[in-house]
Amino acid sequence: MFSRISKVKSLLSDTVSFSSTLQIGDTSYIDGNSQALAVQKRSETFHSVDIHFEDYDIFKKPFYIPRLNEPVISSFSNPNPFIRVGNINIIGVSASSVVGVGNVGHARMESRVKHIREVPKQNEETPIEDSTNNT
Amino acid sequence: MEFNVTNHQLCVGDIKITGVASSALFLIGDVQTIQLSSAFDTPPESLIIGPLVPLSPEG
Numbered sequence: 001m002f003s004r005i006s007k008v009k010s011l012l013s014d015t016v017s018f019s020s021t022l023q024i025g026d027t028s029y030i031d032g033n034s035q036a037l038a039v040q041k042r043s044e045t046f047h048s049v050d051i052h053f054e055d056y057d058i059f060k061k062p063f064y065i066p067r068l069n070e071p072v073i074s075s076f077s078n079p080n081p082f083i084r085v086g087n088i089n090i091i092g093v094s095a096s097s098v099v100g101v102g103n104v105g106h107a108r109m110e111s112r113v114k115h116i117r118e119v120p121k122q123n124e125e126t127p128i129e130d131s132t133n134n135t
Numbered sequence: 136m137e138f139n140v141t142n143h144q145l146c147v148g149d150i151k152i153t154g155v156a157s158s159a160l161f162l163i164g165d166v167q168t169i170q171l172s173s174a175f176d177t178p179p180e181s182l183i184i185g186p187l188v189p190l191s192p193e194g
Contacts, residue, residue: 003165004142020155026164034158056176063172074138085163086149097155104166111158115177119184 003103006083011101013090020093023100030107034096035059041118051116058114065108 016022018034035053053059093099095111155161157173 004145006164008163030160032158032160036157058174058176061174063174065170065172068168068170072136072138074140076140076142078142080142080144083145083147083163083165085147088150088152088163090152090155090161092154092156093161094154094156095158097157097159098161099155100160100162101164103164104162106168106170107160107162107166108170109158109160109172111173111175113157113175114181115175116181116183117177119182121184 004078004081004083006085006101006103008085008101009087011088011090011099013093013099015092015094016099017092018095020096021098021100022093023098024102026102027100027104029105030098030100030109032096032098032107032109034111036095036111036113038113038115039118040116042120043118056114058112063110068106 011022011024013022021030021032023030037051037053037056039049039051090099096109098107098109152161158171160169160171
């Protein structure tokens with residue numbers, strides 16, 4: 001397939017972290033995968049927690065992946081062979097994300113995030129503050 | 136089904152992005168196929184009240 005040429009004036013990214021990629025140039029395939037367990041706790045001290053991805057269903061279930069070969073007869077023509085973009089400013093690229101300039105063959109990205117919140121039990125003796133003023 | 140695409144001029148000005156995260160894809164260019172899947176889970180069971188350490192797996 002005849003693809004276009006990407007022309008970018010400038011690209012600025014402050015942070016590229018956690019297996020993220022900043023790809024300049026053509027790519028054959030991209031396969032990105034990210035799994036995250038986000039634990040939020042209300043505590044003075046944060047002790048290490050013994051948690052495992054396999055304990056949670058979200059990381060075990062196989063994903064539905066849409067099929068690649070749809071029965072569609074497609075044709076492309078590019079009278080203008082350029083994609084022009086001005087200045088790009090990205091603050092952060094994170095968690096197996098990809099920022100790409102150029103043509104890509106196949107791209108497959110997957111993300112699974114599980115949030116857990118842990119809050120301490122409220123002391124039952126504490127009287128509930130009455131917001132209404134009954135004087 | 137027949138799908139015909141004619142790409143005329145494509146000109147974009149400046150792009151400002153705060154974040155690209157969780158296996159996201161920001162691409163300037165042509166692509167043949169893209170497959171994206173994402174799951175984000177924060178159910179009521181994920182809220183644990185009380186000093187339960189270590190965290191119990193979901194049942």
